[in-house]
Amino acid sequence: MAEEAIPVWKKWFEGSGDQVLFLRGFFRNAFRGGFxxxxxxxxxxxxxxxxxxxxxxxxxxxxxxxxxxxxxxLVDFGALSMLPKTLAVSIVREIGPVITAIICAGKIGSGIGAELGSMKVTEQIDAMEVSGANPVQYLVVTRILATTFMVPILTLLGDVLGLIGGFLAINISSNVSALLYFNKCIASLDFTDFLPAFIKTIFFGFIIGFVGCYKGYNSNRGTESVGLAANSAVVTASLWIFVVDAIVVQISSLLFYH
Structure with a gap:
């Protein structure tokens, strides 16, 4: 009853403080020897x-x-020749990074949350601490850095496959050579299209890894908490992905596109 009487705003501040401490623990162990x-x-x-x-x-x-x-x-406006450019800019700037991040949040974030949550419930993390191992460095740091490193790579590969899918769709109703299509796609892209998109995928990867590790590492006792940790990791990471995306888009439009 006493826990239910705690105001929502107080729980939110307590949760934010725990996340800051968890983030500090990550950076402290990330630069410690014995990686x-x-x-x-x-x-x-x-x-x-x-x-x-x-x-x-x-x-x-x-x-x-x-x-x-x-x-x-585009056919109605007589701008069918702009289709490769529209596809390239849309996929590279926004659709590729966000869709890839949401998929990774669902697959990777939930997996990390469930894995660390089950280790917490079965007291494997406590056993690592008792044996003198560093569970944060072994479990948390490696997973967060791996997501930060791999999500941008997955996004780049997803962008290429998205453009290939667009090429296939164009050739369903018309005959366009692959050389012409990809030349138009590449010519329509600028460095300012790649840079903000690549930077935000790094943030997306870090968010997915951090949220998944935090939710799993701090799950409560009991098997039910494993599912809650996985579900909460997906929801929270997805929300933060959209928030960070909105911030990066606003900053990049002020710096590059105004």
Missing amino acids: EWSEFVRQCYEIGYKSFMLVGTTAFIMGLVLALQLRPT
Whole structure:
């Protein structure tokens, strides 16, 4: 009853304080000696390689559908030749990074939250602390750095597959050579299109790893908390992805596009 009587704003501030302390623990252990390279490489494989098929398939379908949806409108305006440019700018600037991040939040964030949550419930994390190991450095640092490193790579691969899907959609109703299509796509892109998109994917990857680790590492006792940690990791990471995306888009429009 006493816990239910705590005001919502007080719980929010307490949760924010816990996250700040968790973030401080991550940075303190990230630059400490004895980095777990083997675990980092394994997490990169689990996070990157095993997520590529899902990300690539989704990006390919998104590019195909986007091209099919845009084509009738551009035909009405007599601007069908602008379709490759529209696809390239849309996918590279916004659709590719956000869709990839949301997919990774659902697959990777929930997986990390459930994995660390189950380790917390079964007291494996406590056993690591008792044995003298550093669970934050081994479990948290490696996973956050792996997501920060792999999500931008997955986004780049997803952008390419999205453009390939757009090329396939264009060739359903017309015959356009691959050389002409990709030349138009590349010519329409500038460094200012890549840089903000790439920077925000780094933030997206960090958010996914951090939220998943925080929710799993701080889950309560009991098997029910494992599912709650996984679900909360997905919801919270997805929300932060949209918030960070809005901030980065606003900053990049002020710096590059005004």
